[in-house]
Amino acid sequence: MAEKKSINKLKKQENLIGYIFASPWLIGIIFLGGFPILASLYISFTNYDMVSAPTWIGLKNYTILFTNDSIFWKSLWNTFYHVMIAIPLGLLVGIILALLLNNKVKGMGVYRTLFYLPNVVSIVAMTLLWMWLFQPSFGIINEILDPIYKLFDMEPLRWYQAASSAKMTLILMGLWSAGGSMVIYLAQMQDIPAILYESADIDGANWFQKTFKITLPLMTPSIFFNFIMGIIGGFQVFTIAYIMTGGGPARSTYYYAYYLFDKMMTDNAMGMASAMAWILLVLVLIITAFALRLNKRVVYLGEEG
């Protein structure tokens, strides 16, 4: 009996020590993570200008956003457009890069590093660099395309300066950092057993057959991972538009997160901004949940049985 008591005491002590060691993280998650999240939920039901005390207005912020705020819908559409095009395109470019770099060519390490390099460049520096490149009058991209413009007798594209092309310009610019997902694809490609390719070779399969029948199916877990992360990140697109276009021209790159930021910082409407944040959270949750339901259908999880 005494021995059992002493073991229980020891267990309690060990638990306590465990909690103490975990306390920096626990405090962090409760106060720096959990509290602001719950506070923003409360604030989303209030009118709060960040100076006066918040006043409870129920669902009014949500009602206004859905029924009487044209810019809310505009920014939501811009964001959907970005997600719908940038995510599949990013996946495609990442996969193509990974396939190209999954070869035993001399200096492959250097190529892989070069393609990954944009991911370690500051997004601000990257955006300013691309502003130069895409500059309609003296940017190098239009200089290169000049013969094509002349051939088809067309006006040079105004890229981020025209409402019709600004969103696409930002999407193209974002592809520069596709090397981030490429690294994940490459890692998974390295895990594919060589025996599968050897068997395919014996069966006389060509490169395309091996790619589409072996490589890509076995890469689906990492493709799916990048897809989910891309959706979550895509709905939060903000920085490139903030720096490059200021949300313009004609609010064509005024993304949801940008509008949320402005609601808080320029309109001093923290309650409305919080409501927008929660709408975004629910939206991303729904889309992610839907995407996760596809998991079993599109992701190869190994042979059953």
Added chain:
Amino acid sequence: MKKLVLMFVLSFSVLAFASCGGTDDGKTEIVFWHMSPVGSESYSGMKTIINDFNDSQELYKVKGVGFSFWDYWDKANVAIASRDAPNIGLSTIDDVVSRAQSGVLYNISELMEVDTSGENIIDLTEFRQSQMDFSTYEGDLFAMPFTATTRALYVNLDVFAELGLDESDIPTTWSELETIAKMIDVEDDGDIQRLGFDPTYGDATYHGWLWQTGLDFFDEDLNPTLNTQGHIDVLNWIVDFNTDFTRSQLTSFGEANQLLGLNPFAAERVGMIVGNDGLYQTIINSGADFNYTVAPIPVPDDDGIRVSWGSGFSLEMYDNGNDSEAEKAGSYAFYKYLLSEDVQLQLGEVNGWIMAHESAMDTYVVDRPIMQKLLIEVDYAIDKVYVPYAPSWHGNDWQPYYTQILDGDLTPEQGLLQARNNYIQKQENFDSVN
């Protein structure tokens, strides 16, 4: 085990209390936020001003904290919102009333009334009434003007001389401005090499041009107007000013300057530009050696009003709800010190700003001819109205429509109508929750 828990609690307590304020010599600490961070040109000057005050004090000690202009606003807004603001700080004068309404500012009028110290008494006659009106709420001052800004027409006299013109030819009306601007324009193979003037460049704004015709964005009750022929006419004048060039050419010309970090006037790429007093410092810092002057911004030919958009920083004392009487008294002592003539003169020298104290500035500009002219323009400057439902009415809310109109994607009529509808929607939404 107990020792371990005790050590943890003690360590946590030490860390928690380490951030609490207090000076070693028992003086009450006053925190002052300014815009002269470590490493900035004005840092040592600001430090001297603060140290001079501290040396004269037995009870208080001011701790100056400098942030760059770009960082300052977010930090100040968050600090005020969380009732953790410094004792004294700078802010924008046009929205003092909103902070006064929220109860985060001390009533300066009340402090002045009970001030029997006899030191650095604030002389209200030294400050412009137009600025003090912006910091008045329910008849009392809740802040004082700290700096003043204005806009004026900067003119490159070397370019004028090249064309056989001199200072007497500086345009005073819109039509004269257009005539002389065209003389200055230089185009080469489709690229603008030099631009005479553009009403969208520099610090020129649509509302600034509107004011010269007696119009504004909002009526006295802050309802959006923007739907009169006068509004359309002013926009048409802006759009048609440089029809010799495409908007793409003008945008590229402006962007090239921006990407190169050039001020188009300081780089002598624009003959005339509307700039604020900060441009004077920019020209000095850029090492430009051309002759230039400043003049009033040209006004409409018929019944034009001499007015420009000017603003300024307000000096505010923040009420965090937990300040001791000593803190409040010390803050006010330093507050008055910053508004005294000598210190305002020093601050002008340190920052290159036009300070709000008129006599101090009269002394400051004696050997600065350009500043003398800018100071005259301050008297013609008015600030933009603060619109609670659209605090950025001239920025985020207006710019998308303005850009589309300039680009020719919307006619002035369409753009103004859409902008007005947006303001109305914002007003409805604001009113429904306030």
